């Protein structure tokens with residue numbers, strides 16, 4: 001087996017911008033077949049999925065990962081080509097280094113070491129990978145892999161997202177808020193700006209609508225989840241001329257909502273607030289992810305102990321950040337954690353992972369396997 005740096009570099013070289021995989025899953029397959037994993041690869045829509053299983057005996061330990069990455073963004077903000085890995089000052093730079101090709105590399109090497117040392121371990125290891133995590137095709141990713149699982153329940157689930165904040169091991173995620181996107185169209189009556197008496201300018205009521213939506217008090221902070229938060233993401237009309245009043249104005253916004261606030265309550269509060277200002281509007285709701293929480297989590301306790309042994313840090317449990325694939329697995333697994341390297345550079349230019357963290361992370365993953373499968 002070649003080195004971790006080699007594997008990670010080869011993965012970074014694959015320009016696997018979501019939902020494409022390029023060669024990532026083939027590269028990983030070459031590592032897993034000699035370790036006696038059975039591989040099921042399949043395409044769903046534009047998404048490549050891979051399900052690697054070394055047996056079906058219980059307890060089932062599953063690693064959830066993704067091979068896709070987000071766009072590189074403005075190239076001039078990078079010191080290197082984002083898809084040509086750069087090794088500098090103890091780091092590997094490249095798109096996906098931290099989210100999450102580095103974590104995936106660490107897990108593959110942890111598995112290799114574990115199977116070499118403990119060929120007769122109890123239970124089984126599954127590695128579930130999709131190229132559809134970062135974009136709009138996530139429904140073709142992990143939910144489709146779950147349909148192909150040869151078991152109905154997973155005992156331990158490790159999602160390899162980058163969760164550490166200042167030091168490797170300081171944060172483990174055990175849940176996430178939900179994500180709800182809203183597209184609102186407020187209708188008016190367009191026409192010539194010189195004859196406003198024949199028109200009803202929909203732009204005029206927007207400041208009040210925004211103000212009152214922002215004043216909605218959704219819920220209280222609890223000790224597990226942050227408060228529900230709403231952010232406006234776009235406001236536009238389809239009007240291109242300077243002497244026209246537009247027919248409609250469009251507002252887009254997104255809520256990250258905690259489980260204390262049901263979606264129906266959110267819909268009612270927003271609908272009622274808009275109705276105070278407009279009688280003619282349409283609204284489209286898109287739920288990108290429901291919230292999940294893995295309470296009383298045995299894997300959290302195991303991982304905390306391993307991290308403390310290796311790094312001397314006591315990790316905190318967290319539910320912050322965007323949505324993750326953990327939400328899809330929550331129905332079939334009671335012990336889910338998300339844990340990986342530092343997340344400070346993810347989705348940014350000059351994304352990087354510390355090479356010594358890559359070694360420590362491999363050791364942490366290896367010890368988690370020992371604690372759960374021996």
Ligand SMILES: [Zn+2]
Pocket residue numbers: 066099100133161162
């Ligand atoms: Zn990720």
